[in-house]
Amino acid sequence: MATRIALVGAGGKMGCRITDNFVKGSYAVDYLEVSPKGLENLRTRGVQVSDADTALPDADVVILAVPDVLMGEIAGSVVPRMKAGALLMTLDPAAPLDGQVPARNDIGCVVAHPCHPSVFNWEPTEEAFRDFYGGISAKQPVVCALMYGTDAHYRLGEEISTAMYAPVSRVHRVTLEQMAMLEPALVETLTQTCMEAVKEGHDRLVAAGVPAEAVRDFVLGHLRIQIAVLFGEVNGTFSDAAYKISKRARSVVFQENWQRIFDLPDIREQVRDITTR
CATH class of the missing domain: 3.40.50.720 (NAD(P)-binding Rossmann-like Domain)
Structure with a gap:
């Protein structure tokens, strides 16, 4: 049956x-x-x-x-x-x-x-x-x-x-806790927030007069190779200049203790926000 x-x-x-x-x-x-x-x-x-x-x-x-x-x-x-x-x-x-x-x-x-x-x-x-x-x-x-x-x-x-x-x-x-570390913590709290910031940067350049198609092609192409390098899909590295500027940017873009979003007490706060009307 x-x-x-x-x-x-x-x-x-x-x-x-x-x-x-x-x-x-x-x-x-x-x-x-x-x-x-x-x-x-x-x-x-x-x-x-x-x-x-x-x-x-x-x-x-x-x-x-x-x-x-x-x-x-x-x-x-x-x-x-x-x-x-x-x-x-x-x-x-x-x-x-x-x-x-x-x-x-x-x-x-x-x-x-x-x-x-x-x-x-x-x-x-x-x-x-x-x-x-x-x-x-x-x-x-x-x-x-x-x-x-x-x-x-x-x-x-x-x-x-x-x-x-x-x-x-x-x-x-x-486990259930591990799944919550994946979502919301990794893919929503971190990844989606970062991608929203990238899209805001894209829109800011377009508003500043950079041709929209050039901005879109440039950022999406770079996103693809950046993800490929960081996740081991290609045997390659970033340029020395890229590593230098990303190191400089971390303290500007991220709070020092941002990794706390993966701690279970913080994850419980995240899910409570999700389930509350």
Whole structure:
């Protein structure tokens, strides 16, 4: 018998991406949605919405594809209705680490998050290459963490995650705390903030009269080779001048103790900000 899945928030941003993959698969899926926009998104896909009171107690797997700020409220309603032995899945570590997901000793919980396709992904077509989020045509790795439950729960969660985020190149098993170090700490608190500053620098040069296409070509080309050098994709180094100026800039751009963002107490503050309305 096919694994029965209840997808909560099936018509939302992440829910729609997962729905698009599940409708092509072999799982028995109940799609759950209540928002008008989400219901419209499912209607355009020809997807029927199921009744939650029937679907949740029957599900082998319940996936919460809902916003972090709503996770506590929705999880508090969903978890008590799950059958013994079932698996709960969330898509982000913030709410689980913040204590927003109730625990039961007779079910399991797995957190699964996509890495998104690497900037160095090779894809055979431009269309596949331009699947920047992943989940359509570009290969991407996934990280999974067992929050609580058994190894069997973890294996099922890993299997489901490869279907949710397909095509998947590999799965990395991490702890919940390690996943929170990856996101939000590494890729949002640090990387996104740095990239926002780079984009602000780009816009400042354009406003100063430097031709916009020249600025875009220059910064994106340099970003590619800088990432390639720093992450070992190419056997090369920066120029002596580049190393000299980056050393000078660190004390100007970064606070001395910026690495504290990777300490668990700071990460807990980060996730609390994420889960608070």
